[in-house]
Amino acid sequence: MSDSPGVKRLLETTHRALVFRTPALDHAGVRRRVLEAYAAGRKPSRRARTHRLALLALSLLTVAAGIVFLLRGHASTTFEIAGQRGQAGSWLETPPLEPLRLSFSEGSRLSLGASSRGRVGRVSPDGARIELEWGSVEADIVHRSGTDWSFAAGPFEVAVLGTQLHVSWQPEAGQFELRVARGAVRVRGPLIQDSQDVQSGQLYRVDLRRKMAGFGQAARATDIERPPAEAPAPPAPRASAPSAPPHPVSRVASTGPARVSWAALARAGKARAAVAAAERAGLDEIDASASAESLLDLARAARLIGRTDLERSALLACRKRAPGQPAAAQASYLLGRASPPSEAVTWFETYLREQPSGLLAREASGRLLESYLALGDRSGALRAAAHYLAAYAEGPHAAMARRTLRSGKGNE
Protein backbone atom coordinates (compact mmCIF):
# COMPACT_ATOMS: atom_id res chain seq x y z
CA MET A 1 0.00 0.00 0.00
CA SER A 2 1.09 3.51 -0.64
CA ASP A 3 2.97 4.84 2.35
CA SER A 4 2.38 8.45 1.43
CA PRO A 5 2.08 10.98 4.25
CA GLY A 6 -1.55 11.40 3.21
CA VAL A 7 -2.42 7.76 3.90
CA LYS A 8 -0.61 7.86 7.21
CA ARG A 9 -2.58 10.96 8.11
CA LEU A 10 -5.82 9.30 7.02
CA LEU A 11 -5.25 6.34 9.32
CA GLU A 12 -4.00 8.50 12.19
CA THR A 13 -7.07 10.71 11.86
CA THR A 14 -9.28 7.63 11.88
CA HIS A 15 -7.54 6.33 14.99
CA ARG A 16 -7.85 9.67 16.76
CA ALA A 17 -11.53 10.01 15.88
CA LEU A 18 -12.19 6.54 17.25
CA VAL A 19 -10.20 7.04 20.44
CA PHE A 20 -11.76 10.37 21.31
CA ARG A 21 -15.26 9.29 20.39
CA THR A 22 -15.35 5.86 21.96
CA PRO A 23 -18.99 5.41 22.94
CA ALA A 24 -19.79 5.13 26.63
CA LEU A 25 -20.22 1.65 27.96
CA ASP A 26 -22.60 0.73 30.75
CA HIS A 27 -19.64 -0.39 32.86
CA ALA A 28 -21.64 -1.23 35.95
CA GLY A 29 -24.19 -3.24 33.98
CA VAL A 30 -21.64 -5.19 31.96
CA ARG A 31 -19.57 -5.80 35.08
CA ARG A 32 -22.58 -7.14 36.93
CA ARG A 33 -23.52 -9.46 34.06
CA VAL A 34 -19.96 -10.75 33.77
CA LEU A 35 -19.78 -11.50 37.48
CA GLU A 36 -23.24 -13.10 37.44
CA ALA A 37 -22.29 -15.35 34.55
CA TYR A 38 -19.06 -16.28 36.28
CA ALA A 39 -20.80 -16.99 39.57
CA ALA A 40 -23.49 -19.01 37.81
CA GLY A 41 -21.14 -21.19 35.82
CA ARG A 42 -18.22 -21.82 38.14
CA LYS A 43 -17.71 -25.54 38.51
CA PRO A 44 -15.04 -27.04 40.70
CA SER A 45 -12.72 -28.94 38.42
CA ARG A 46 -10.40 -31.75 39.38
CA ARG A 47 -7.61 -29.25 39.34
CA ALA A 48 -9.60 -26.98 41.66
CA ARG A 49 -10.08 -29.89 44.04
CA THR A 50 -6.35 -30.56 43.94
CA HIS A 51 -5.82 -26.91 44.70
CA ARG A 52 -8.21 -27.15 47.61
CA LEU A 53 -6.31 -30.11 49.02
CA ALA A 54 -3.11 -28.16 48.63
CA LEU A 55 -4.74 -25.20 50.31
CA LEU A 56 -5.96 -27.42 53.10
CA ALA A 57 -2.44 -28.73 53.62
CA LEU A 58 -1.17 -25.19 53.51
CA SER A 59 -3.81 -24.14 56.03
CA LEU A 60 -2.73 -26.93 58.37
CA LEU A 61 0.86 -25.80 58.03
CA THR A 62 -0.23 -22.23 58.67
CA VAL A 63 -2.14 -23.29 61.77
CA ALA A 64 0.94 -25.18 62.99
CA ALA A 65 3.11 -22.15 62.30
CA GLY A 66 0.54 -20.01 64.10
CA ILE A 67 0.71 -22.22 67.18
CA VAL A 68 4.49 -21.92 67.21
CA PHE A 69 4.12 -18.17 66.79
CA LEU A 70 1.63 -18.07 69.67
CA LEU A 71 3.97 -19.97 71.90
CA ARG A 72 6.57 -17.35 71.13
CA GLY A 73 4.20 -14.71 72.46
CA HIS A 74 3.01 -12.88 69.32
CA ALA A 75 -0.57 -13.97 68.78
CA SER A 76 -2.32 -13.29 65.50
CA THR A 77 -5.69 -11.57 65.59
CA THR A 78 -8.61 -13.96 65.71
CA PHE A 79 -12.25 -13.24 65.26
CA GLU A 80 -15.62 -14.64 66.13
CA ILE A 81 -18.83 -14.69 64.18
CA ALA A 82 -21.97 -15.22 66.17
CA GLY A 83 -19.90 -16.50 69.05
CA GLN A 84 -17.98 -19.02 66.97
CA ARG A 85 -14.43 -18.87 65.70
CA GLY A 86 -14.26 -17.37 62.22
CA GLN A 87 -12.00 -18.46 59.39
CA ALA A 88 -10.10 -15.91 57.31
CA GLY A 89 -10.81 -16.33 53.62
CA SER A 90 -14.36 -17.64 53.92
CA TRP A 91 -16.92 -15.54 52.12
CA LEU A 92 -19.84 -14.37 54.18
CA GLU A 93 -23.21 -13.42 52.76
CA THR A 94 -25.96 -11.79 54.68
CA PRO A 95 -29.63 -12.08 53.82
CA PRO A 96 -31.88 -9.04 53.57
CA LEU A 97 -32.60 -7.51 57.00
CA GLU A 98 -29.91 -9.55 58.75
CA PRO A 99 -26.57 -7.86 59.41
CA LEU A 100 -23.76 -9.97 60.76
CA ARG A 101 -21.48 -9.02 63.61
CA LEU A 102 -17.83 -9.98 63.87
CA SER A 103 -15.69 -9.35 66.92
CA PHE A 104 -11.91 -9.46 66.86
CA SER A 105 -9.56 -10.57 69.59
CA GLU A 106 -7.84 -7.17 69.76
CA GLY A 107 -11.17 -5.48 70.51
CA SER A 108 -12.26 -4.23 67.08
CA ARG A 109 -15.84 -4.85 65.96
CA LEU A 110 -17.38 -5.15 62.52
CA SER A 111 -20.88 -5.38 61.21
CA LEU A 112 -21.44 -6.71 57.68
CA GLY A 113 -24.62 -5.00 56.49
CA ALA A 114 -27.76 -6.79 55.35
CA SER A 115 -27.67 -8.07 51.75
CA SER A 116 -23.88 -7.88 51.64
CA ARG A 117 -21.05 -10.19 50.70
CA GLY A 118 -17.59 -9.91 52.12
CA ARG A 119 -14.93 -11.70 54.08
CA VAL A 120 -12.02 -11.32 56.40
CA GLY A 121 -9.34 -11.70 53.74
CA ARG A 122 -6.46 -12.13 56.16
CA VAL A 123 -5.60 -11.50 59.75
CA SER A 124 -2.28 -10.42 61.16
CA PRO A 125 -1.06 -9.75 64.69
CA ASP A 126 -1.89 -6.08 64.20
CA GLY A 127 -5.19 -6.19 62.36
CA ALA A 128 -7.02 -7.66 59.40
CA ARG A 129 -7.96 -7.03 55.83
CA ILE A 130 -11.67 -6.90 55.09
CA GLU A 131 -12.84 -7.49 51.52
CA LEU A 132 -16.30 -6.28 50.58
CA GLU A 133 -17.66 -7.55 47.28
CA TRP A 134 -20.95 -5.72 47.58
CA GLY A 135 -23.09 -4.12 50.26
CA SER A 136 -21.76 -2.34 53.32
CA VAL A 137 -19.67 -2.82 56.40
CA GLU A 138 -19.40 -0.76 59.56
CA ALA A 139 -16.28 -0.97 61.66
CA ASP A 140 -15.05 0.19 65.01
CA ILE A 141 -11.31 -0.30 64.97
CA VAL A 142 -9.32 -0.13 68.18
CA HIS A 143 -6.31 2.11 67.76
CA ARG A 144 -3.01 0.64 68.86
CA SER A 145 0.58 1.23 67.91
CA GLY A 146 1.23 -0.40 64.56
CA THR A 147 -2.44 -1.06 63.82
CA ASP A 148 -2.75 -2.69 60.39
CA TRP A 149 -6.33 -2.64 59.19
CA SER A 150 -7.46 -2.23 55.60
CA PHE A 151 -10.67 -2.52 53.65
CA ALA A 152 -11.06 -3.41 49.99
CA ALA A 153 -14.45 -2.51 48.53
CA GLY A 154 -14.54 -3.41 44.85
CA PRO A 155 -11.74 -1.39 43.28
CA PHE A 156 -11.36 0.89 46.33
CA GLU A 157 -8.80 0.50 49.08
CA VAL A 158 -9.20 2.06 52.51
CA ALA A 159 -6.25 2.10 54.88
CA VAL A 160 -7.23 2.55 58.51
CA LEU A 161 -5.57 3.57 61.73
CA GLY A 162 -7.86 3.64 64.74
CA THR A 163 -11.31 4.66 63.65
CA GLN A 164 -15.00 4.10 63.43
CA LEU A 165 -16.21 3.99 59.85
CA HIS A 166 -18.82 2.81 57.41
CA VAL A 167 -17.83 1.53 53.96
CA SER A 168 -20.38 0.83 51.26
CA TRP A 169 -19.83 -0.49 47.72
CA GLN A 170 -22.64 -1.05 45.23
CA PRO A 171 -21.01 -2.52 42.12
CA GLU A 172 -24.22 -2.41 40.07
CA ALA A 173 -24.55 1.32 40.57
CA GLY A 174 -20.79 1.91 40.65
CA GLN A 175 -21.16 3.79 43.94
CA PHE A 176 -18.65 3.83 46.75
CA GLU A 177 -19.30 5.59 50.04
CA LEU A 178 -17.04 6.07 53.03
CA ARG A 179 -18.23 7.66 56.27
CA VAL A 180 -15.76 8.26 59.08
CA ALA A 181 -17.19 8.80 62.54
CA ARG A 182 -13.91 8.83 64.41
CA GLY A 183 -10.25 8.91 63.46
CA ALA A 184 -8.92 9.16 59.90
CA VAL A 185 -8.50 6.90 56.89
CA ARG A 186 -6.85 7.08 53.50
CA VAL A 187 -8.70 5.84 50.43
CA ARG A 188 -7.36 4.96 46.98
CA GLY A 189 -9.25 3.92 43.89
CA PRO A 190 -10.72 4.94 40.55
CA LEU A 191 -11.38 8.68 40.10
CA ILE A 192 -9.14 9.41 43.10
CA GLN A 193 -5.85 10.96 42.16
CA ASP A 194 -3.17 9.34 44.30
CA SER A 195 -5.11 9.05 47.54
CA GLN A 196 -7.68 10.89 49.59
CA ASP A 197 -7.60 11.36 53.36
CA VAL A 198 -11.00 11.29 55.03
CA GLN A 199 -11.24 12.66 58.55
CA SER A 200 -13.59 12.25 61.45
CA GLY A 201 -17.11 13.45 60.63
CA GLN A 202 -16.58 13.40 56.87
CA LEU A 203 -18.45 11.53 54.18
CA TYR A 204 -16.67 10.74 50.92
CA ARG A 205 -18.44 9.38 47.86
CA VAL A 206 -17.40 8.17 44.43
CA ASP A 207 -19.92 7.61 41.66
CA LEU A 208 -18.24 5.75 38.83
CA ARG A 209 -21.21 6.09 36.51
CA ARG A 210 -21.40 9.84 36.81
CA LYS A 211 -17.61 10.09 37.11
CA MET A 212 -17.88 12.15 40.27
CA ALA A 213 -16.00 12.00 43.53
CA GLY A 214 -16.00 14.24 46.54
CA PHE A 215 -17.08 15.04 50.05
CA GLY A 216 -20.68 15.03 51.11
CA GLN A 217 -22.51 16.26 54.15
CA ALA A 218 -20.98 15.70 57.56
CA ALA A 219 -21.53 12.18 58.69
CA ARG A 220 -23.54 11.24 61.70
CA ALA A 221 -21.63 9.04 64.06
CA THR A 222 -21.92 5.42 63.15
CA ASP A 223 -22.85 3.22 65.97
CA ILE A 224 -21.42 -0.23 66.05
CA GLU A 225 -23.50 -2.01 68.56
CA ARG A 226 -21.53 -3.98 71.08
CA PRO A 227 -23.89 -6.69 72.24
CA PRO A 228 -23.68 -7.66 75.89
CA ALA A 229 -22.15 -11.01 76.61
CA GLU A 230 -25.48 -12.52 77.51
CA ALA A 231 -27.24 -11.23 74.43
CA PRO A 232 -28.58 -14.00 72.22
CA ALA A 233 -26.19 -14.76 69.44
CA PRO A 234 -27.32 -13.78 65.95
CA PRO A 235 -27.90 -16.61 63.53
CA ALA A 236 -24.87 -18.32 62.07
CA PRO A 237 -23.69 -16.83 58.80
CA ARG A 238 -23.41 -18.52 55.48
CA ALA A 239 -20.01 -18.83 53.92
CA SER A 240 -19.54 -19.78 50.31
CA ALA A 241 -15.78 -20.14 49.88
CA PRO A 242 -14.84 -23.62 48.76
CA SER A 243 -12.16 -23.73 51.42
CA ALA A 244 -14.55 -22.84 54.23
CA PRO A 245 -14.41 -25.29 57.08
CA PRO A 246 -17.54 -27.22 58.03
CA HIS A 247 -17.62 -25.43 61.34
CA PRO A 248 -18.42 -22.81 62.52
CA VAL A 249 -19.90 -21.51 59.28
CA SER A 250 -21.97 -23.61 56.98
CA ARG A 251 -22.07 -23.33 53.20
CA VAL A 252 -24.99 -21.90 51.32
CA ALA A 253 -25.74 -25.28 49.79
CA SER A 254 -26.23 -26.81 53.19
CA THR A 255 -28.67 -24.22 54.43
CA GLY A 256 -32.32 -25.06 54.06
CA PRO A 257 -34.35 -23.58 51.26
CA ALA A 258 -36.50 -21.81 53.81
CA ARG A 259 -33.52 -19.72 54.91
CA VAL A 260 -32.29 -18.60 51.54
CA SER A 261 -35.02 -17.46 49.20
CA TRP A 262 -34.77 -17.91 45.46
CA ALA A 263 -34.97 -14.13 45.18
CA ALA A 264 -31.92 -13.61 47.40
CA LEU A 265 -30.02 -16.24 45.47
CA ALA A 266 -30.96 -14.67 42.15
CA ARG A 267 -29.96 -11.26 43.41
CA ALA A 268 -26.64 -12.68 44.59
CA GLY A 269 -25.97 -14.08 41.11
CA LYS A 270 -26.31 -17.74 42.13
CA ALA A 271 -28.29 -18.58 39.04
CA ARG A 272 -28.45 -22.35 39.26
CA ALA A 273 -29.33 -22.35 42.96
CA ALA A 274 -31.90 -19.60 42.42
CA VAL A 275 -33.67 -21.50 39.67
CA ALA A 276 -33.65 -24.70 41.72
CA ALA A 277 -35.03 -22.87 44.76
CA ALA A 278 -37.68 -21.18 42.62
CA GLU A 279 -38.80 -24.50 41.23
CA ARG A 280 -39.00 -25.92 44.74
CA ALA A 281 -41.06 -22.93 45.83
CA GLY A 282 -43.45 -23.37 42.90
CA LEU A 283 -43.22 -21.32 39.72
CA ASP A 284 -46.96 -20.66 39.52
CA GLU A 285 -46.91 -19.30 43.03
CA ILE A 286 -43.90 -17.12 42.21
CA ASP A 287 -45.44 -15.81 38.99
CA ALA A 288 -48.53 -14.88 40.96
CA SER A 289 -46.93 -13.27 43.98
CA ALA A 290 -43.31 -12.21 43.46
CA SER A 291 -42.35 -8.59 42.92
CA ALA A 292 -41.59 -7.39 39.41
CA GLU A 293 -37.92 -6.83 40.29
CA SER A 294 -37.57 -10.34 41.70
CA LEU A 295 -39.11 -11.76 38.55
CA LEU A 296 -36.55 -9.88 36.49
CA ASP A 297 -33.77 -11.32 38.66
CA LEU A 298 -35.21 -14.79 38.20
CA ALA A 299 -35.43 -14.29 34.43
CA ARG A 300 -31.78 -13.27 34.31
CA ALA A 301 -30.77 -16.28 36.38
CA ALA A 302 -32.77 -18.56 34.09
CA ARG A 303 -31.14 -17.05 31.02
CA LEU A 304 -27.69 -17.56 32.46
CA ILE A 305 -28.20 -21.29 32.81
CA GLY A 306 -30.02 -21.65 29.51
CA ARG A 307 -33.53 -22.10 30.89
CA THR A 308 -35.22 -19.99 28.23
CA ASP A 309 -38.66 -21.40 29.11
CA LEU A 310 -38.37 -20.14 32.66
CA GLU A 311 -36.82 -16.86 31.52
CA ARG A 312 -39.78 -16.23 29.26
CA SER A 313 -42.44 -17.14 31.80
CA ALA A 314 -40.79 -14.92 34.45
CA LEU A 315 -40.63 -11.99 32.04
CA LEU A 316 -44.25 -12.41 30.99
CA ALA A 317 -45.24 -12.61 34.66
CA CYS A 318 -43.26 -9.46 35.31
CA ARG A 319 -45.20 -7.63 32.62
CA LYS A 320 -48.45 -8.67 34.24
CA ARG A 321 -47.23 -7.78 37.72
CA ALA A 322 -46.28 -4.17 37.01
CA PRO A 323 -48.11 -2.89 33.93
CA GLY A 324 -46.89 0.53 32.93
CA GLN A 325 -43.93 0.39 35.32
CA PRO A 326 -40.27 0.56 34.26
CA ALA A 327 -39.77 -3.07 35.29
CA ALA A 328 -42.46 -4.19 32.85
CA ALA A 329 -40.83 -2.20 30.08
CA GLN A 330 -37.49 -3.76 30.94
CA ALA A 331 -39.15 -7.16 30.68
CA SER A 332 -40.30 -6.19 27.17
CA TYR A 333 -36.75 -5.40 26.18
CA LEU A 334 -35.47 -8.70 27.59
CA LEU A 335 -38.29 -10.58 25.87
CA GLY A 336 -37.24 -8.92 22.62
CA ARG A 337 -33.68 -10.03 23.15
CA ALA A 338 -34.79 -13.60 23.78
CA SER A 339 -37.23 -13.83 20.87
CA PRO A 340 -36.90 -14.50 17.14
CA PRO A 341 -36.98 -11.33 14.97
CA SER A 342 -40.67 -11.63 14.09
CA GLU A 343 -41.61 -11.44 17.76
CA ALA A 344 -38.69 -9.28 18.86
CA VAL A 345 -39.99 -6.40 16.77
CA THR A 346 -43.17 -6.25 18.87
CA TRP A 347 -41.31 -6.37 22.18
CA PHE A 348 -38.76 -3.70 21.26
CA GLU A 349 -41.55 -1.46 19.98
CA THR A 350 -43.42 -2.06 23.23
CA TYR A 351 -40.36 -1.00 25.23
CA LEU A 352 -39.92 2.15 23.15
CA ARG A 353 -43.61 3.02 23.48
CA GLU A 354 -43.54 2.55 27.25
CA GLN A 355 -40.10 4.04 27.96
CA PRO A 356 -39.18 6.29 25.03
CA SER A 357 -36.39 7.86 27.08
CA GLY A 358 -35.60 4.81 29.18
CA LEU A 359 -32.11 3.53 29.94
CA LEU A 360 -32.45 0.86 27.27
CA ALA A 361 -34.11 3.02 24.63
CA ARG A 362 -31.01 3.38 22.47
CA GLU A 363 -30.28 -0.32 22.56
CA ALA A 364 -33.93 -1.20 21.92
CA SER A 365 -33.98 1.13 18.90
CA GLY A 366 -30.85 -0.48 17.50
CA ARG A 367 -32.11 -3.99 18.06
CA LEU A 368 -35.44 -3.06 16.50
CA LEU A 369 -33.56 -2.02 13.38
CA GLU A 370 -31.58 -5.27 13.41
CA SER A 371 -34.79 -7.26 13.76
CA TYR A 372 -36.44 -5.53 10.81
CA LEU A 373 -33.33 -6.12 8.70
CA ALA A 374 -33.27 -9.78 9.67
CA LEU A 375 -36.93 -10.06 8.70
CA GLY A 376 -36.32 -8.36 5.38
CA ASP A 377 -38.99 -5.80 6.25
CA ARG A 378 -37.76 -2.87 4.23
CA SER A 379 -40.26 -0.22 5.26
CA GLY A 380 -39.90 -1.18 8.92
CA ALA A 381 -36.12 -1.02 8.65
CA LEU A 382 -36.22 2.42 7.01
CA ARG A 383 -38.57 3.70 9.68
CA ALA A 384 -36.42 2.25 12.48
CA ALA A 385 -33.22 3.61 10.90
CA ALA A 386 -34.64 7.12 10.58
CA HIS A 387 -35.85 7.02 14.15
CA TYR A 388 -32.49 5.75 15.37
CA LEU A 389 -30.48 8.44 13.63
CA ALA A 390 -32.81 11.19 14.76
CA ALA A 391 -32.27 10.16 18.37
CA TYR A 392 -28.78 8.64 18.42
CA ALA A 393 -26.74 9.96 15.53
CA GLU A 394 -23.55 8.71 17.16
CA GLY A 395 -24.93 5.51 18.66
CA PRO A 396 -23.48 2.07 18.02
CA HIS A 397 -26.10 1.26 15.36
CA ALA A 398 -25.76 4.60 13.59
CA ALA A 399 -23.60 3.26 10.78
CA MET A 400 -26.06 0.44 10.15
CA ALA A 401 -28.93 2.93 10.16
CA ARG A 402 -27.13 5.22 7.73
CA ARG A 403 -26.45 2.35 5.37
CA THR A 404 -30.07 1.30 5.56
CA LEU A 405 -31.25 4.79 4.69
CA ARG A 406 -28.73 5.22 1.89
CA SER A 407 -29.72 1.95 0.30
CA GLY A 408 -33.39 2.68 0.73
CA LYS A 409 -32.93 5.98 -1.03
CA GLY A 410 -30.91 4.37 -3.78
CA ASN A 411 -33.60 1.80 -4.44
CA GLU A 412 -36.43 4.30 -4.71
Add this chain to the structure above:
Amino acid sequence: MVSRILDQSRSQPGTSYQMANRGLSKSAAAQSQREGVVHSELSLETDADLVEALQRGNGGAAGRLYDRYVASVHGMIYRLLGREADLEDLVQDVFVQALFSIRKLREPAALKSWLLGIATSKARSYIRRRWRQRWLCFLPQEELHEFAVDSDPQLELVDEVYGVLDQLPAEERIAFVLRRIEGLSLHEAAQTSGMSLSTFKRRLARAESRFEARARLRPELVKWFDRGPS
Protein backbone atom coordinates in the same frame (compact mmCIF):
# COMPACT_ATOMS: atom_id res chain seq x y z
CA MET B 1 -23.67 16.06 47.90
CA VAL B 2 -20.78 15.21 45.76
CA SER B 3 -18.86 18.38 45.32
CA ARG B 4 -15.95 17.75 43.03
CA ILE B 5 -16.22 16.72 39.42
CA LEU B 6 -13.10 15.18 38.14
CA ASP B 7 -11.63 15.63 34.73
CA GLN B 8 -13.15 12.80 32.73
CA SER B 9 -10.34 12.76 30.25
CA ARG B 10 -7.86 11.75 32.91
CA SER B 11 -9.65 8.89 34.56
CA GLN B 12 -12.40 6.54 33.59
CA PRO B 13 -14.48 4.08 35.51
CA GLY B 14 -13.14 0.63 35.48
CA THR B 15 -9.63 1.62 34.61
CA SER B 16 -6.79 0.35 36.66
CA TYR B 17 -5.26 2.45 39.35
CA GLN B 18 -2.74 -0.19 40.06
CA MET B 19 0.70 -0.47 38.58
CA ALA B 20 -0.26 -3.67 36.89
CA ASN B 21 0.91 -3.03 33.39
CA ARG B 22 4.58 -3.39 34.06
CA GLY B 23 6.34 -4.89 31.13
CA LEU B 24 3.92 -3.58 28.54
CA SER B 25 5.31 -2.55 25.23
CA LYS B 26 5.74 1.10 24.49
CA SER B 27 2.75 1.17 22.18
CA ALA B 28 0.59 -0.68 24.67
CA ALA B 29 1.60 1.76 27.38
CA ALA B 30 0.80 4.63 25.05
CA GLN B 31 -2.55 3.01 24.38
CA SER B 32 -3.26 2.82 28.09
CA GLN B 33 -2.48 6.49 28.31
CA ARG B 34 -4.79 7.28 25.41
CA GLU B 35 -7.56 5.34 27.09
CA GLY B 36 -7.18 7.36 30.23
CA VAL B 37 -5.74 4.62 32.40
CA VAL B 38 -4.43 6.16 35.57
CA HIS B 39 -1.32 4.67 37.09
CA SER B 40 -0.40 5.68 40.56
CA GLU B 41 2.50 4.72 42.70
CA LEU B 42 0.22 2.25 44.44
CA SER B 43 1.42 -1.20 43.53
CA LEU B 44 -0.91 -3.65 45.19
CA GLU B 45 -1.35 -6.48 42.75
CA THR B 46 0.55 -7.36 39.61
CA ASP B 47 -1.03 -9.18 36.68
CA ALA B 48 0.67 -12.35 37.87
CA ASP B 49 -0.86 -11.89 41.34
CA LEU B 50 -4.26 -11.31 39.81
CA VAL B 51 -4.03 -14.41 37.64
CA GLU B 52 -2.97 -16.45 40.63
CA ALA B 53 -5.94 -15.13 42.61
CA LEU B 54 -8.28 -15.98 39.73
CA GLN B 55 -6.86 -19.46 39.38
CA ARG B 56 -7.33 -19.97 43.11
CA GLY B 57 -10.95 -18.91 42.76
CA ASN B 58 -10.60 -15.72 44.79
CA GLY B 59 -14.08 -14.22 44.87
CA GLY B 60 -13.12 -10.61 44.25
CA ALA B 61 -10.51 -11.24 41.58
CA ALA B 62 -13.03 -11.47 38.73
CA GLY B 63 -14.21 -7.94 39.45
CA ARG B 64 -10.65 -6.69 39.66
CA LEU B 65 -9.82 -8.25 36.29
CA TYR B 66 -12.81 -6.48 34.77
CA ASP B 67 -11.99 -3.14 36.38
CA ARG B 68 -8.38 -3.33 35.29
CA TYR B 69 -8.88 -4.15 31.63
CA VAL B 70 -12.36 -3.12 30.58
CA ALA B 71 -11.11 0.10 28.99
CA SER B 72 -8.47 -1.71 26.93
CA VAL B 73 -10.84 -4.45 25.78
CA HIS B 74 -13.62 -1.99 25.00
CA GLY B 75 -11.30 0.27 23.01
CA MET B 76 -9.74 -2.60 21.09
CA ILE B 77 -13.10 -4.07 20.05
CA TYR B 78 -14.42 -0.66 19.08
CA ARG B 79 -11.46 0.01 16.84
CA LEU B 80 -11.60 -3.44 15.29
CA LEU B 81 -15.29 -3.21 14.48
CA GLY B 82 -16.07 0.46 14.05
CA ARG B 83 -19.17 2.28 15.09
CA GLU B 84 -21.94 -0.20 14.49
CA ALA B 85 -20.97 -3.03 16.78
CA ASP B 86 -22.87 -4.25 19.78
CA LEU B 87 -19.99 -3.44 22.08
CA GLU B 88 -21.55 -4.28 25.42
CA ASP B 89 -22.34 -7.88 24.53
CA LEU B 90 -18.90 -8.37 23.04
CA VAL B 91 -17.07 -6.90 26.01
CA GLN B 92 -19.15 -9.10 28.27
CA ASP B 93 -18.36 -12.19 26.17
CA VAL B 94 -14.63 -11.45 26.30
CA PHE B 95 -14.53 -11.29 30.09
CA VAL B 96 -16.78 -14.28 30.60
CA GLN B 97 -14.61 -16.39 28.30
CA ALA B 98 -11.46 -15.12 29.98
CA LEU B 99 -12.74 -15.99 33.43
CA PHE B 100 -13.74 -19.47 32.41
CA SER B 101 -10.46 -20.21 30.65
CA ILE B 102 -8.09 -18.46 33.02
CA ARG B 103 -6.53 -21.79 33.96
CA LYS B 104 -5.26 -22.12 30.40
CA LEU B 105 -3.18 -18.99 30.71
CA ARG B 106 0.41 -20.18 30.93
CA GLU B 107 2.14 -16.83 31.27
CA PRO B 108 0.34 -14.79 33.94
CA ALA B 109 2.42 -11.72 33.15
CA ALA B 110 0.98 -11.77 29.62
CA LEU B 111 -2.55 -11.35 30.93
CA LYS B 112 -3.30 -8.22 28.94
CA SER B 113 -2.16 -9.52 25.57
CA TRP B 114 -4.01 -12.77 26.27
CA LEU B 115 -7.20 -10.82 26.99
CA LEU B 116 -6.77 -8.71 23.87
CA GLY B 117 -6.27 -11.94 21.93
CA ILE B 118 -9.66 -13.12 23.15
CA ALA B 119 -11.15 -9.75 22.23
CA THR B 120 -9.68 -10.07 18.75
CA SER B 121 -11.08 -13.56 18.39
CA LYS B 122 -14.56 -12.38 19.43
CA ALA B 123 -14.30 -9.49 16.98
CA ARG B 124 -13.32 -11.95 14.24
CA SER B 125 -16.42 -14.06 14.92
CA TYR B 126 -18.54 -10.94 14.91
CA ILE B 127 -17.15 -9.80 11.56
CA ARG B 128 -17.80 -13.21 10.06
CA ARG B 129 -21.34 -13.24 11.41
CA ARG B 130 -21.97 -9.81 9.93
CA TRP B 131 -20.47 -10.96 6.68
CA ARG B 132 -22.90 -13.88 6.52
CA GLN B 133 -25.81 -11.65 7.49
CA ARG B 134 -24.92 -9.31 4.69
CA TRP B 135 -25.49 -12.06 2.16
CA LEU B 136 -28.97 -12.48 3.55
CA CYS B 137 -29.64 -8.76 3.74
CA PHE B 138 -31.99 -7.28 1.19
CA LEU B 139 -29.77 -4.24 0.72
CA PRO B 140 -26.74 -4.86 -1.49
CA GLN B 141 -23.69 -2.96 -0.29
CA GLU B 142 -22.56 -1.92 -3.75
CA GLU B 143 -25.66 0.21 -4.25
CA LEU B 144 -24.81 2.53 -1.42
CA HIS B 145 -25.33 6.18 -2.18
CA GLU B 146 -24.13 9.27 -0.45
CA PHE B 147 -26.51 10.30 2.28
CA ALA B 148 -24.85 12.61 4.72
CA VAL B 149 -26.38 12.35 8.15
CA ASP B 150 -23.43 13.00 10.43
CA SER B 151 -22.41 16.58 10.78
CA ASP B 152 -19.03 15.55 12.17
CA PRO B 153 -16.57 15.23 9.28
CA GLN B 154 -14.22 13.04 11.32
CA LEU B 155 -16.96 10.54 12.03
CA GLU B 156 -17.95 10.57 8.37
CA LEU B 157 -14.34 9.80 7.55
CA VAL B 158 -14.35 6.94 10.06
CA ASP B 159 -17.47 5.52 8.38
CA GLU B 160 -15.80 5.77 4.98
CA VAL B 161 -12.72 3.91 6.21
CA TYR B 162 -14.79 1.24 7.92
CA GLY B 163 -17.01 1.03 4.87
CA VAL B 164 -13.90 -0.14 3.01
CA LEU B 165 -12.81 -2.40 5.86
CA ASP B 166 -16.27 -4.02 5.82
CA GLN B 167 -15.40 -5.37 2.39
CA LEU B 168 -12.24 -7.11 3.57
CA PRO B 169 -12.20 -10.70 4.84
CA ALA B 170 -12.12 -10.90 8.63
CA GLU B 171 -8.48 -12.00 8.96
CA GLU B 172 -7.23 -9.29 6.65
CA ARG B 173 -9.33 -6.63 8.31
CA ILE B 174 -7.96 -7.59 11.72
CA ALA B 175 -4.39 -7.54 10.46
CA PHE B 176 -4.93 -4.13 8.89
CA VAL B 177 -6.57 -2.55 11.93
CA LEU B 178 -4.07 -3.90 14.45
CA ARG B 179 -1.08 -2.77 12.44
CA ARG B 180 -2.18 0.32 10.55
CA ILE B 181 -4.84 1.86 12.82
CA GLU B 182 -4.01 0.49 16.26
CA GLY B 183 -0.31 0.99 15.59
CA LEU B 184 0.93 -2.26 17.13
CA SER B 185 4.32 -3.61 16.14
CA LEU B 186 4.31 -6.52 13.70
CA HIS B 187 5.18 -8.88 16.50
CA GLU B 188 2.49 -7.60 18.88
CA ALA B 189 -0.13 -7.54 16.16
CA ALA B 190 0.67 -11.09 15.08
CA GLN B 191 0.51 -12.30 18.67
CA THR B 192 -2.75 -10.50 19.41
CA SER B 193 -4.39 -11.86 16.28
CA GLY B 194 -3.17 -15.38 17.00
CA MET B 195 -1.29 -15.67 13.70
CA SER B 196 2.30 -16.60 13.03
CA LEU B 197 4.45 -13.67 12.02
CA SER B 198 4.78 -14.83 8.43
CA THR B 199 1.04 -15.45 8.05
CA PHE B 200 0.33 -12.08 9.58
CA LYS B 201 2.68 -10.30 7.17
CA ARG B 202 1.09 -12.07 4.21
CA ARG B 203 -2.43 -11.11 5.29
CA LEU B 204 -1.42 -7.57 6.07
CA ALA B 205 0.08 -7.13 2.61
CA ARG B 206 -3.11 -8.45 1.01
CA ALA B 207 -5.25 -6.25 3.25
CA GLU B 208 -3.24 -3.15 2.39
CA SER B 209 -3.51 -3.83 -1.28
CA ARG B 210 -7.26 -4.44 -1.14
CA PHE B 211 -7.82 -1.46 1.13
CA GLU B 212 -6.06 0.90 -1.26
CA ALA B 213 -7.83 -0.49 -4.32
CA ARG B 214 -11.26 -0.05 -2.76
CA ALA B 215 -10.51 3.22 -1.02
CA ARG B 216 -9.43 4.76 -4.34
CA LEU B 217 -12.99 4.23 -5.57
CA ARG B 218 -14.30 6.55 -2.88
CA PRO B 219 -14.04 10.27 -3.57
CA GLU B 220 -13.73 11.08 0.14
CA LEU B 221 -10.75 8.77 0.53
CA VAL B 222 -8.90 8.94 -2.77
CA LYS B 223 -7.66 12.45 -2.11
CA TRP B 224 -5.72 11.19 0.92
CA PHE B 225 -3.66 8.82 -1.21
CA ASP B 226 -1.67 11.42 -3.05
CA ARG B 227 -0.96 14.28 -0.74
CA GLY B 228 -3.81 14.15 1.71
CA PRO B 229 -6.36 16.95 2.15
CA SER B 230 -4.88 20.12 3.46
